[in-house]
Amino acid sequence: MEDVFSRKDDSLYSNPYSFLRLPMVKDPRDTAADVVVLGMPYDMATTGRSGTRLGPDAVRRASVNLAWEGFRYPWPFDLRERCNIVDAGDLIFTCGDSEDFLDMATSAANDILTTGKAMLTLGGDHFVTLPLLRAHHAKHGEMALIHFDAHTDTYSQGSKYDHGTMFYHAPKEGLIDPSASVQIGIRTDYDRDHHAFNVICAEAANDMTPDEIANHVKALVGGKPAYITFDIDCLDPAFAPGTGTPVIGGITSDKALRILRGLRGINLVGMDVVEVSPPFDNSEITALAGATIATELLHLWASK
Numbered sequence: 001m002e003d004v005f006s007r008k009d010d011s012l013y014s015n016p017y018s019f020l021r022l023p024m025v026k027d028p029r030d031t032a033a034d035v036v037v038l039g040m041p042y043d044m045a046t047t048g049r050s051g052t053r054l055g056p057d058a059v060r061r062a063s064v065n066l067a068w069e070g071f072r073y074p075w076p077f078d079l080r081e082r083c084n085i086v087d088a089g090d091l092i093f094t095c096g097d098s099e100d101f102l103d104m105a106t107s108a109a110n111d112i113l114t115t116g117k118a119m120l121t122l123g124g125d126h127f128v129t130l131p132l133l134r135a136h137h138a139k140h141g142e143m144a145l146i147h148f149d150a151h152t153d154t155y156s157q158g159s160k161y162d163h164g165t166m167f168y169h170a171p172k173e174g175l176i177d178p179s180a181s182v183q184i185g186i187r188t189d190y191d192r193d194h195h196a197f198n199v200i201c202a203e204a205a206n207d208m209t210p211d212e213i214a215n216h217v218k219a220l221v222g223g224k225p226a227y228i229t230f231d232i233d234c235l236d237p238a239f240a241p242g243t244g245t246p247v248i249g250g251i252t253s254d255k256a257l258r259i260l261r262g263l264r265g266i267n268l269v270g271m272d273v274v275e276v277s278p279p280f281d282n283s284e285i286t287a288l289a290g291a292t293i294a295t296e297l298l299h300l301w302a303s304k
Contacts, residue, residue, distance in 0.1 A: 010068040016061040018087035019122070020079075020295065025086045029111055034083040035118045035301060037294075038108065039090035042101050043277075045127035045161040049244040051277035055287075056090055056122040058242075058278040059294065062287035066295050074261075075299045082302040088112075098161040102131055109135030120298060122290070123274030125244065126153060126163040129229045130170065136270045137175040140225040143269065145170070145181035145197075146217060148234035148256065150247040152183055152190040152197065163275075171196060180224050182217050184259070185234035187249050202249050210255055214262025227270040228263075228297060230256075232290050240289050242281025253289050260296045264303050271297040 009015050018024040019037045028036040039056025046052065070078050079085070091108055094100040109132050112119055121132055126149075136143060147153075151164060158165045167183075170176045178196035187202035198220055200213060208216075233243040236250035276290040 012065050012068075014064075016064045019060050019291075020063050020085075021067040022085050022087045025088055028086055028088040028117065029115050031086055032084055033086040033117055035085045035120060035298065036112050037085065037087040037120045037122065038112070039122045040105060040124040040128040041090050042093070042105075042123070042128055043125045043244075044096070044098050044101070045163040046125045046244055047158070047162065047164060049277065049280060051279040052123060052125045052244060052275055054278045055124055055274070055276035055290070058281070058284065058287035059122050059273065059276055059290045060087075062284050063291040063295070065288060066291060072295060072299055075303070077302070079295075079299055079302055085298065102161075105131035106135050110138060113139040118301060119270055120294060120301075121272040122294065123272060123276070126229070126231050126274045127161060127166060128274060129272055130166040132270065132272060133166075133170050133175045133227060134173070136225075136227055137173075140269045142174060142224070143176050144221040144224040144226045145176040146221065146226055146228045146263070146266075147181065147183045147197075147231075148185055148229070149183060149231040150185055150202070150233045150250060151188045151231070151245065152186055152195070152199070154190060154195065154197065167197070176227070177224065180221055182220050184213065184217070185251050187247050202251065205251050205255070206249075210258030211262050213259050217259075217263060218266060221266055223267055225269040226266045228268065229271070230273045230293050230297070231275045232273065232286060232293075233275055235289060240286040242277050242279075242286030243275050244277050244280075253292070256293060257296055260293070260300055263300060268301050268304065271301065273297070
């Protein structure tokens with residue numbers, strides 16, 4: 001009889017403790033992992049509806065719906081056979097202390113990246129991307145940013161900790177090259193006369209094919225190290241209602257997946273999925289969208 005404690009769990013509801021049921025480790029630095037999944041349950045930079053601190057847990061729970069697949073359709077390989085991935089759980093920081101979060105996030109990312117591993121980060125609000133970019137820049141130098149969002153997050157106003165100002169500060173710090181970067185799905189106001197980023201607004205994205213978008217992005221990024229950040233509100237609220245600042249008129253989940261698959265060949269060095277807010281979700285569809293996009297990002301990284 002098969003040993004009950006060594007039996008593989010393929011259910012869609014039990015033991016949803018790690019992303020995709022990947023091995024859980026407390027300290028990933030000394031492991032043989034190629035990629036480390038790290039949750040950042042932080043939402044104190046949110047300007048609207050809070051709740052994204054619960055995002056990493058919700059995304060992990062939703063990921064059990066994907067974990068049973070050997071080959072993730074339509075990718076032609078088994079992710080677990082292609083690379084070694086571990087889940088390091090959530091970043092531990094002093095609750096309510098944004099300064100401590102910033103220090104811990106930057107330090108953790110630096111420690112992981114200096115051991116030669118890549119990262120997939122689960123937010124949290126979008127502010128988490130700024131310390132991640134700082135750490136990735138220390139490893140890879142100036143990067144191209146591929147940014148999926150309803151908002152440009154390039155706003156100069158706001159506090160030191162604000163999930164709408166990261167990409168105002170990142171170019172000024174030399175972390176990313178706006179001329180090689182692209183923002184996809186934008187459908188809120190921004191200063192078009194003084195905006196250094198390339199933009200594919202939501203209206204254009206909805207008229208273009210996924211291949212047209214992907215090819216345009218690849219032409220802009222070229223061979224530069226690329227960081228992908230996916231704010232779940234890039235998707236139309238019909239596909240992702242559980243987020244702090246939903247904006248109608250976004251792209252579909254299918255188009256998002258097709259764009260990501262079309263980016264094969266880029267020099268992907270880092271990635272995150274942010275702004276999943278379970279208190280505003282319906283039937284966990286936003287969490288499932290976040291988990292699926294995160295899984296696609298892992299396959300995109302492994303396809304190198």
